[in-house]
Every structure is written in C-alpha cells, then in structure tokens.
Amino acid sequence: MNIPKLPLGDWIETLERWLEDHLDPLFDMIRLIIGSMTDAFYAGLTAVPAVVIMILISLIAWKIVNLRLALFAFAGLALIHNLNLWEPSMQSLALVLTASILSIALGIPIGIACARSNALQHAVMPMLDFMQTMPAFVYLLPAVSFFSLGVVPGVIASVIFAIPPTIRLTNLGIRQVPQDLVEAADAFGSTPLQKLVKLQMPIALPTIMAGINQTIMLSLSMVVIASMIGAQGVGAYVYRAVTQAKTGVGFEAGIAIVIIAILLDRLTQGAVKRKKS
Amino acid sequence: MPLIQVKQLVKVFGHDPARALPLLDQGWSKERIFKETRLTVGVNRADFTVEQGEIFVIMGLSGSGKSTLIRLLNRLIEPTAGEILWNGTDIVKMSASELRQFRREHMAMVFQKFALFPHRTVLQNAAFGLEVRGIEKKKRMELALEALRLVGLEQWADSRPDQLSGGMQQRVGLARAIANDPDVLLMDEAFSALDPLIRKDMQDELLELQGKMHKTIIFITHDLDEALRIGDRIALMKDGAIVQIGTPEEILMNPADDYVERFIQDVDFSKVLTASHVMRKAETVTPERGPRVALQLMRDRGVSSLYVTDKSMKLLGVLTAEEASEAARGNLAITEVMQREVPRVGPDALLADLFEQMAESRLPLAVVDDNNRLLGIVLKGAVLSALAGHAVRETEVVGG
Known part of the structure; x- marks a missing residue:
C-alpha cells in the first residue's frame, strides 16, 4: 500500500x-509596541552609568532578599561589566523583561479565564503542551516572516515559549483556593x-x-535562540562563539547569562517569600 | 406569617436531576432511585417553616442531607424543585443579582471549618460582608470591631486567624456573620469541629448572644445534645427527608417513629431536661386564708401539704397537714406554723442537678424564678418517669 504523504507542511x-x-x-x-517596549527598557537601563544600575539592583536584592544576594549582585554585575558584556547584557535583559511582562499581562487573565471554565481549560492546556514541546526554533520561522528580523520576533518566540507556566499556575492557584473559602465569599454575596x-x-x-x-x-533561556534571528544581546555572543568555535568568548557570555539568571530567579522568589510572611 | 416557609424542597444530584421528581412522588426510596437512575437524592421534599426570632435546629446523621438543605436556603446549592419563601418572596426564583443582594442583607452563614480568610486579619475577616456590600472603610471597621466585641475578641482584631485557637476562630466566623446584621444566621455544624468543653461554651455564648440579638437562627448539627440544648424547635432528617419537627420535649417525649426513638435512646435526659420540663402546678394557699381553709383545700385536692405564697405568688413557706391541724387547734396563724425552709431550684436547673437536693428533702422541690415567685413543684416520681423517657402527665398524682 502506498498512502501519499499528507501535505501538512504546504497547508501550514x-x-x-x-x-x-x-x-x-x-x-x-504588534511590532511597533514590542519594539518600543524593548527600546524603552534598553534606553532606561543604559541611560545612567552602569555603576548606578549595579548599585540599584544590589539595593533591591538587599531589600527583598538579603545582604548576601546584594553582594553577589554587585560582584556579578561588576564582572559582566569587566568582561565588556554590559551593553549586550542590558539588551538581553530588555528582551527578557519585555517578554516576561507580556507573558504575565497575557498569561494571568488567560489563567483566570481557564480557572473559571472547565471547557476553556480543556481547550487551552493541550495548546500549552504544544507550545512548550514544539522546538522553539520552529516558530522562529513564522515569527520572522510576520515580524522580520530583529528583537521583535525574538520577544514573540520567547512569549510563546515562556507563557505556559504563568497560565498553568494561575489556573492551578485559583482552582486550589479551598472550596469552603469560596463558599464563604459567595455566601456573603x-x-x-x-x-x-x-x-x-x-x-x-x-x-x-x-x-x-x-x-x-x-524567557531568559530564549536569548540565545532569539539571537539566531537577529536579536542583539549577550545571546548573540554565545551564538557567534558557537559558530566560530570560540570557547572562551562562549563561556564569558554564558557566565553573564548565568549571573542574570541567578539574580532574576532569587529576586522573584524573594518577592514571593516576602509576600507570604 | 413565618419568616421562612420551605415548601416541597428537593435537591437531586446527578445528570438531568428532574428525572427523579416523579419517582420521589411515587414514593421510591433514595436507594432505589440511586440504583436505577444513578441520581442521588440530597433533600427529599422538605417542608418546614421558621419563625422570626427562633433557633431552628436541623439535625441528622452524616449523609442525611442537612448540610445540603441549609445550602439550598441561600442557594449555595441550587434546588431541583420546590419553593423557599422569604416573607412571601421565593428565593429560588431570584436573579443572580437579587440573590447577591439577599445574601448581603438578610442571610449570613457560619461554617463548620470556620472558612476564615487566611490572608486577612481578624478585623478584616469580620468586615468582609460589609466590605462586599460597599460600606465605606471607617464605618465597616467600626461595625466589625463592634461585632468582635460582642464575641469577646476585640483585642485580637489585628491578629491573623491562624494565630487563634479553634474556638476563637469560630467566634471570628460568628462575628463575620453578625457584623452584617442579617435577619437570619445559617450555622452549618458551626461548633462540631470544636472540643466538647469549648463546644458547650460556644453554645452558651450563642444563647446569650441570641438573648441580645433576637436573630432567626437555623442551626445544623449531628449532635442531639446540642440540638436539645439550643433548639427552640428541631427538625430531624433521615435520607434527605424530614421525619419529625417539634420542640425538644416533643421529640423526646413523643418520638415520631423508630428512627427518632433510636436516635434519642442514648440521650441522657437528666442533662437535657430541666426543672421547668417536669414541674407541675403547685397547690398554694395565701396566709390570710387561715389554717382551716388550708386543711379543707388539702382534703379537696388530695395532697398532704400546701405551698404558702403571698398574692404575687412569692413563696413564703410550706404547710403540711399536721402543721395546719396544729394551727387550727391552737388558733395560730399559718405563718406561725409553716416551714420557711423550702428546698428550691430555678426553672433552668438540669434534672441531673436535682438529685442531691431531692434525696435530702422529704418535700417536693419548689421551682422559683429570680424574684422568688413560685412557678411549680418537682416531684420525685416526675423526675424518675421523665428520666425513663415517659411523658409527665398532669393527672399523675405522686405523693410529696
């Protein structure tokens, strides 16, 4: 038997x-909005001398986590600056912040809607699985054709890849509110x-x-992939190092990403803990 | 008109629940309906009324449908059929916004597991209902604090609920409900999660509060002692249906069927019934009528002693036949021969607390109110027969 191949690719x-x-x-x-958001972040992050940003981030770390993270933040950011990776790092940070804010702004309402409707939840959850398991490279292609090269398709790809946890956990968190509390809120009208x-x-x-x-x-993990379609930033250094087999440059840029990752992670977790206590 | 009239209220859980209605009308049992249709009958044609200002207790074992029934009243669960008339308006037919308004203004609820909001302070919890109604902040905090004061928790206003003991948490639950000044309090097993001693305190406190507030309270419990202690009237539920409605005495004295009888067989009547339940009318005489009239009265009534009271029924003493004839012979006044030491108890004294006094005295116990006015007397025989679960009949004459 010879079943012809489905022209799935053609359809897409x-x-x-x-x-x-x-x-x-x-x-x-969309391109205009996202483009101006990243530009604004980048402009903001580079409008003042690097040391001001370093001190500012260290102070925030001190305020919402502890002094140890504040010291780590200052040392880490100083290292990034020392490696001459400050500007690309801020470009990447602008991309991450834009993608994160868009993901949160879209993800929380979608999550709330899912928590209210079982039908919607059953429709959305498989889509989220699809978005997370489909290799991120694949939707770089349509992103480029819709938004051309640069940071905008990078942000779009990051949002698609990064939005599922916000939707899932908003949905879960609301559904986990104890039934008797919901009943009490209802009973009081x-x-x-x-x-x-x-x-x-x-x-x-x-x-x-x-x-x-x-x-x-x-979304931070997307900065390297986004650099493949022309998003500037520290991810582009990694990508270039890979294509040119420059281990040293690759590691330098990689370490910068790790430092930013640790800072973003501890700061957001610290914000949660602070909220809890 | 009763405040609440529930007519033929039905709740059936499952797919297409209306299918069960004709089956219920044909008298099918809950088990049979479940077996053949997979539908669960939660409440089966409940009919009852609740009067303004009474404590109406709905009691039954777990699975009897009592929690479902109370949630039908404020439509936390939607009824399948029937009417709930509130001053003549059918709650079942209210639109979503009418229902919200009704819940905000007329019917507040207290929950078994307290259901306090953990992210709010005690005061903010108490203010929740007012906040939802849109009362401005200063006013609602004042009202909430007042409600906390009523339950004795104003000094805990700024604590979080999880810092409080179970009993205190439920006081917050109660404060949250009364802060709204509703007409009706729905209390769903409100004290069941508490230790027995705390539970008793809370019952007392509820009764005391009720003395001040005069709310209409619908109280769910599985604890018969609790039902008997606080209920003005009790509805007993089994398999979703109400099997008997009556005052605590009516239920104890005349159980409607075997189910109710089994239910009450373990009740320690001595801890439920009070002197006022078993007392009978006392034969009395005023002192100025003289010993001869007293003797005649004793003969007519067939008693061997009379209670001496003034015109306002204030108890002065007790006069036995011997003392009366002694006075008649010696031309003495009743007040000169009567015994002034009469064992007396209040109308709310539990039978369990009467035993000792009864053993010490040959005379029946006099039941007097706070102003020493004679309300009746308690005979040994009446206590024993009440403890045995028999009705005290007025005609029963037992010697004192």
Missing part, C-alpha cells in the same frame, strides 16, 4: 501566507469580581508568583 505555509497577507496591519502594530480580587488572587498569589518565576527563567 498556505496559512502563513494568508496571515501575512491579511493581518499585516496587526503585525505592524460577593460578585465574581469581588471574589477574584478579595479572595482568589490573594490566596493564589504564591502559586502565581512561582509561575511568573518560571516564565522569567524560560
């Missing part, structure tokens, strides 16, 4: 072309919005924050 490319033809104004607008704001979100917050933490870490 047809769909891609159709989207490109019909939704171009939308894509332009809360509207759905009052119930959400006064009960479900505060109780679910630690879980949601754990999701946000994962989202930030996942």
